[in-house]
Amino acid sequence: xxxxxDSGSASSLAAAAPGAxxxxxxxxxxxxxxxxxxxxxxxRPALSFVSYSRVPEGAWHTLTFAEVDLRARxxxxxxxxxxxxxxxxxxxxxxxxxxxxAFLACLxxxxxAVPLFPPEDPRRTGRLKAVxxxxxxxxxxxxxxxxxxxxxxxxxRLPVWAVDDINLSLASHWSGHAAAPxxxxxxxxxxxxxxxxxxxxxxxxxxxxxTRQVIEGxxxxxxxxxxxWLPLYHDMGLCNGVLLPMLAGAHLAxxxxxxxxxxxxxxxxxxxxxxxxxxxGPNFAYDLCVRKIPEPADLNLDLSCVRVLTNGAxxxxxxxxxxxTEAFAGSGLAPDVVKPSYGLAEATVLVSCNxxxxxxxxxxxxxxxLASGRVRVLNGTATAAGAGATTVVGCGRPVxxxxxxxxxxxxxxxxxxxxxxxxxxxxxxxAGYWNQSESSAELFDRTLKSxxxxxxxxxxxxxxxxxxxxxxxxxxxxxxxxxxxxANHAASDIEDTVHQTIGEAVPSGIAAFAVPGDDHExxxxxIVVELTAGPxxxxxxxxxxxxxxxxASRHGVRPYDVLAAKRGSLPRTTSGKLRRGDCRDRxxxxxxxxxxxxxxxxxx
Numbered sequence: 001x002x003x004x005x006d007s008g009s010a011s012s013l014a015a016a017a018p019g020a021x022x023x024x025x026x027x028x029x030x031x032x033x034x035x036x037x038x039x040x041x042x043x044r045p046a047l048s049f050v051s052y053s054r055v056p057e058g059a060w061h062t063l064t065f066a067e068v069d070l071r072a073r074x075x076x077x078x079x080x081x082x083x084x085x086x087x088x089x090x091x092x093x094x095x096x097x098x099x100x101x102a103f104l105a106c107l108x109x110x111x112x113a114v115p116l117f118p119p120e121d122p123r124r125t126g127r128l129k130a131v132x133x134x135x136x137x138x139x140x141x142x143x144x145x146x147x148x149x150x151x152x153x154x155x156x157r158l159p160v161w162a163v164d165d166i167n168l169s170l171a172s173h174w175s176g177h178a179a180a181p182x183x184x185x186x187x188x189x190x191x192x193x194x195x196x197x198x199x200x201x202x203x204x205x206x207x208x209x210x211t212r213q214v215i216e217g218x219x220x221x222x223x224x225x226x227x228x229w230l231p232l233y234h235d236m237g238l239c240n241g242v243l244l245p246m247l248a249g250a251h252l253a254x255x256x257x258x259x260x261x262x263x264x265x266x267x268x269x270x271x272x273x274x275x276x277x278x279x280x281g282p283n284f285a286y287d288l289c290v291r292k293i294p295e296p297a298d299l300n301l302d303l304s305c306v307r308v309l310t311n312g313a314x315x316x317x318x319x320x321x322x323x324x325t326e327a328f329a330g331s332g333l334a335p336d337v338v339k340p341s342y343g344l345a346e347a348t349v350l351v352s353c354n355x356x357x358x359x360x361x362x363x364x365x366x367x368x369x370l371a372s373g374r375v376r377v378l379n380g381t382a383t384a385a386g387a388g389a390t391t392v393v394g395c396g397r398p399v400x401x402x403x404x405x406x407x408x409x410x411x412x413x414x415x416x417x418x419x420x421x422x423x424x425x426x427x428x429x430x431a432g433y434w435n436q437s438e439s440s441a442e443l444f445d446r447t448l449k450s451x452x453x454x455x456x457x458x459x460x461x462x463x464x465x466x467x468x469x470x471x472x473x474x475x476x477x478x479x480x481x482x483x484x485x486x487a488n489h490a491a492s493d494i495e496d497t498v499h500q501t502i503g504e505a506v507p508s509g510i511a512a513f514a515v516p517g518d519d520h521e522x523x524x525x526x527i528v529v530e531l532t533a534g535p536x537x538x539x540x541x542x543x544x545x546x547x548x549x550x551x552a553s554r555h556g557v558r559p560y561d562v563l564a565a566k567r568g569s570l571p572r573t574t575s576g577k578l579r580r581g582d583c584r585d586r587x588x589x590x591x592x593x594x595x596x597x598x599x600x601x602x603x604x
Contacts, residue, residue, distance in 0.1 A: 027181060027205070027208060028208070029107070029178055029179045029181075029204045029208070030107055030185075030204070030207060030208065030246060030247060031072070031076075031104065031107050031108045031177075031178070031179075032178055033246070033247055033249075034065065034068065034069055034072070034104065034246050035069050037065040037069070037222075037246075037249045038065045038066045038068070038069035038070075041065060041249070042064060042065050042066030042069070043064050043065075044064060044065055044249075044251070045062050045063075045064055045065075045251045046062075046063055046064055046067075046068045046245060046246070046251060046252070047062070047063045047068060047097045047100055047245065047251075047252055047254065048060050048061065048062040048063075048097075048251065048252065048253045048254065048274075049061050049095075049096045049097045049254050049255070050254065050255045050259075050270060051096075051255075051256075051259075052255070052256075052259045052262075052263075052266065058269075058270070060253075061096075061097060063097050063101075065249070068100070068101065068246075070168060070171050071101050071105075071163075071166070071168065071171075072101055072104040072105045072108050073108060073170075073171035073174040074105075074166050074167065074170040074171040074174075075101065075102070075105035075108075075109075075141075075161075075163055075166050075170075076105045076106075076108035076109035076174050076177075077109075077171060077172075077173040077174040077175075078161070078166060078167075078170055079105060079106070079109040079111055079139070080109045080110070080173075080174070080177070081173070082139070082159075083109075083111065083139065085109070085110035085111065085177070086110065086111070086184075087137070087138045087139075088111070088112045088113075088114050088135045088137040088138065088187065089106045089109075089111045089112070089113060089114065089137055089139050089140075089141060090114040090116055090132060090137040090140050090141065091103050091106070091113055091114065091115050091116060091141050091142075091233075092116050092117065092118045092119070092128075092140055092141065092142045092146065092150050092153075093118065093141065093142050093143050093146070093163065093232075094118050094120075094142075094143065094145075094146060094256075095231065095232060095254065095255075095256040095257065096254070096256075097254075098142075098143045098163045098164055099115075099232045099241075099242070100232070100241065100242045100246070101163055102141040102163045103115060103186070103232075103238070103242055104242070104246065105141075105163070106141075107179070107185055107186075107204070108174065108177065109174075109177065110177045110179060110183070112184045112185065112186060112187060113185065113186035113187070114131070114135045114137055114186065114187045114189070114199070115186060115188070115233045115238055116128060116131060116132075116189070116233050117231065117233045118142060118150065119146075119149045119150060119152070119153045120146075120149065125153070127197070128153065129153070130196075130197050131189050131197045131199070132153075134189075134197050134199060134434065134435065135187055135199060135434065137158065138158070138159075139158060139159050139160075140153070140154055140158050140159070140160045140161070141161050142160060142161075142162060142163070143163060143164050144162040144164055144165055147160055147162050179204040180204065181203060181204055181205030181208075182203055182204075182431075183203060183204050184201050184202070184203055184204075185203055185204045185206070185207045186202050186207075187199035187200065187201060187202070187434050188200045188202050188235050188238070188345045188348075188430075189345075190344075190345045190346070198433045198434075198436060198439060199433060199434035200345050200346045200430040200432075200433060200434075201431040201432055201434055202348055202430055202431075203430075203431055205427060206348045206427065206428050206429070206430060206431070207348065208247065209348075209400065209426070209427035209428045210239070210243075210347070210348030210349055210350060210428035211243045211244060211247045211248075211348075212247070212400070213350050213399040213400040213401070213426075213428060214244060214349065214350050214399075215244070215247070215248055216399055216400060217350065217353045217355060217396075217399040218307075218308045218310075218339075218353070218356065219307070219308075219355070219356040220244070220248050220250065220278065221248065221250070222248055222249035222250055223250070224248065224250045224277045224278060225250065225251050225252075225274050225275055225276045225277055225305075226240065226244060226250050226251065226252045226253070226276060226277070226278050226279065227254075227255075227267070227270050227271050227274050227276035227278075227279045228240040228241045228252065228253075228254055228255075228280065229255045229256065229259065229260040229267055229270075229281070230257065230281065231257050234313070235343070235344075235345040235348070235349045236280060236310075236312060236313050236343070236349055238349075239348075239349040239350075240252075240278075240279070240280050241254055244278075251274075253270055253273075253274040253276065255267070255270060260285070261288075263292070264285070264288045264289045264292045264293060265289075265293050265299055267279070267281075267285075267289070268289065268293070268299065268301055268303065268328070268331075269299065271301075271306055272301050272302050272303060272305070275305040276305060276306060277305060277306065277307045277308065278306075278307065278309075278310075279306070279308075279309055279310075280309065280310035280311075280312065281309070281310075281311065282311070282312065282313040283311055283314050283315060283316050283317055283320050284314065286309075286311060286320050286321070286323075286324040286338070287317075287320050287323070287324075289324060289327070289328075290320075290323045290324055290327050296327055296328050296330060296331050297330055297331075299331070301328070301331040301332070302331065302332050303328060303331045303332045303333040303337075304332035304333075304334070306333060306334075306337050307334075307337060308337065308339055308356060309338045309339065310339050310341050310353065311338055311339060311340050311341065312340070312341040312342065312343055312353075312395075313343075313577075314577055315474075315476065315495075315496070316340040316393045316395070317393075317496055317499060318362050318391050318392075318393050319499070319500060319503070321338050321340070321360055321393065324338060325337070325338055335359060336357055336358060336359040338360065339353055339354040339358075339360070340353075340354060340360050340393050340394065340395045340396065341353035341354070341395055341396060342395035342396070342463075342472050342474050344463075346429065346430045346443065346444075346459060346461070347401075347424055347426070347428050347429055347430070347459070347461075348428045348429075348430065349428075350399060350428070351395075351398060351401065351403065351422075351424055351461075351472065352395050352396045352397055352398045352399060352403065352471075352472040353395065353396040353397075353399060354394070354395075354396035354397075355396065355397075358396070360394060361393070361471055362391055362392070362393055362394070363377055363392050363394070363468065363473065364377065364378045364379070364389050364390070364391050365377060365378065365389065365390045365391075365392060366378055366388065366389065366390075367388045367389060367390045367554055367555055367556065368388055368487075368556060370390055370419070370475075370493075371487035371488050371489055371555070371556070372487060373418055373419045373420070373488065374417060374418060374419070375418065375419060375466050375468065377468070388553075388554065388556070389554070390493055392473050392475065392493075393473075394468070394471040394472065394473050395471070395473065395474055396471060396472065397470050397471055397472070398424075398426075398472065400427070400428070401424055401426025401427070401429075402424070402425045402426060403422060403423070403424055403467060403472055404422075404423045404425075404448055404450065404458070404467075405418065405419070405420040405421070405422060405423070405465065405466055405467055406420050406421050406423045406448055406449075406458075406460075407420055407421070408420065408460070408478060410449070411446060411447060411448060411449050412449045413448055413449060413451055414466075416467070417466075418466065419465065419466045419475060420464070420465075420466070421460060421461065421462070421463065421464065421465075421478060422461045422463045422464070422465045422472070422474070423446070423448055423458045423459065423460055424458065424459050424461060425448075425455075425457050425458045425459065429444070429459045430444070430459075431444075432444050442460070443459055443460045443462070444459050445457060445458075445459075446458045446459065446460055462477060462478050462479065463475075463476070463477060463478065464476055464477070464478045464481060464490060475490040475492065475493065476490035476491055476492040476493070477491075479581070480492070480513070480580050480581075482494070482512065482513065482514045482523070482525060483514065483523060484514065484522065484523055484524075484525055484557045485522060487556070487557070489525075489555055489557065491511075491512045491513065491580055493555070494512040494525070494527070494551055495510040495511070495512050495527075497550055497551055497555065498510050498512070498527060498529060498547050498551065500550075501546055501547060501550040502529070502543065502546060502547065509529075509530035509565075509567075509570050509572075510528070510529050510578075511527070511528045511570060511578050511580050511583040512525065512526070512527045512528075512580070513525075513526055513580045513581070513583060513584040513587075514526070514584075515560075515587060515588060517560070524560035524561070525557055525558075525559045525560055525561075526559065526560060526561045526562075526563070526584070526587060527547060527551070527559050527561070527562050527563070528562075528563045528565055528570065528583055528587075529543065529547070529562070529563070529564055529565065530565045530566070530568070530569065530570055531543075531564055531566075531567065543562060543564060544562040547559060547562050563587075570583055571583060571586070
């Protein structure tokens, strides 16, 4: 059961809560820390949302720490008066300050938050309904403008509350509840299938430990300005957009993902205007900036303030890092600012990252050795090393946790120089999946058969990778490994080769996967490429021949099929990642590939 305390003890804890977390190693739940910020520096700005809907240059709406604490306590008191502690409460607010307030209020009240998204896109309604059925919340929190769609979604079964319509006088009735480290704080649903959503149970202890790891890894303090456009229902977005500023006591400037996608320059302008030290985005965001901002000098940016731009949540491409860094060097961006990182929802958010002042690491590997599970580092660049070379990017060293490489079948630790499944152990690892004991047992609290003996408490990530000189290198999801003629090929490596080969065509998505071949030849490699202009562009750039030649040269396997697709037609997760398995299923189900667009066949 969650711990209890009266309002007096909560206030005393708040007064003692550290401003910069590193100053006091004692554990305190997030609401206590936020209340501490409100007591000691309540007039300091906490959350700012920048809206571009009416003002082209952006209209700022800011809440101080005192205002955040007051609103969170008022909403928490309302929740406490209606529902027992430990119940789930779904957050379906749009991007904005209301999202963070709703999430915090759940924690203040001892409820388990379920961060989701508003029912604006009919294509994602099935996903929402599946998650709500799994989490079984007692209430939906949103804002007034989204109340009607949320009521339609709830269909009379759940109450829908607007967080911007709460009586602030209720704040004095808040119980002062303070959670224990093992109490569940929220359910982070991963990008699984619609029919089988999995919610990682993130405890209050996980939340604080993971956020402290980010603070340590990125060198943050309460004077560090932050900026983010990432969706708040995503683990990286929730960390950067709520947990980091609230725990560190820093000022966050937030914008919507749509505002970024429409005009990537808004993100960079926000970094400049807010003098932000830290922000983050997946790999595609950096490519988008380079593509949509051909003349950075015209923006007259000063990005010398930026110390950390985290690149994570999807495979990191070395070419992207170089192009972005070179494009904005004239705007004051230091060459070591972009930081490849590795993390996953089951680890709350972060596993490893490059530290401040460290430039990313690139290794050129022997492709044939890599396909057989061995790490053989070559000298020079991939081009100089020849066609049989693969370049991989390091994701930094683990932060506050342990990482090992294990045989996925036996759980035996792999020797240095071999690839295997990445296993992680630390205080940030989730307690398991909500109401899924079998799935939890498969991944969590595993015993590693290490070189020193049996070690309990490890989590299997399902990711293929290796550790080189203490740094984590991620090769891709194990379920996406393509096995052709007994050799293992990471789908992301093949996709990166395709991206490098036809980069001028600006592919918006690439999916590589294996399909069954004839009995005598084994599996076949299929590659689908989303092109800006669709299938007609494929013929003009010689897509099939160029892709087959490049992949065969670098990876030693010739693609059986290459397909062109219209931009945005391939299945994706709610966070924008391509679903390779769904692409494969569609290919097998519809051999004429009508769902993928026009198939480009051999001329033979």
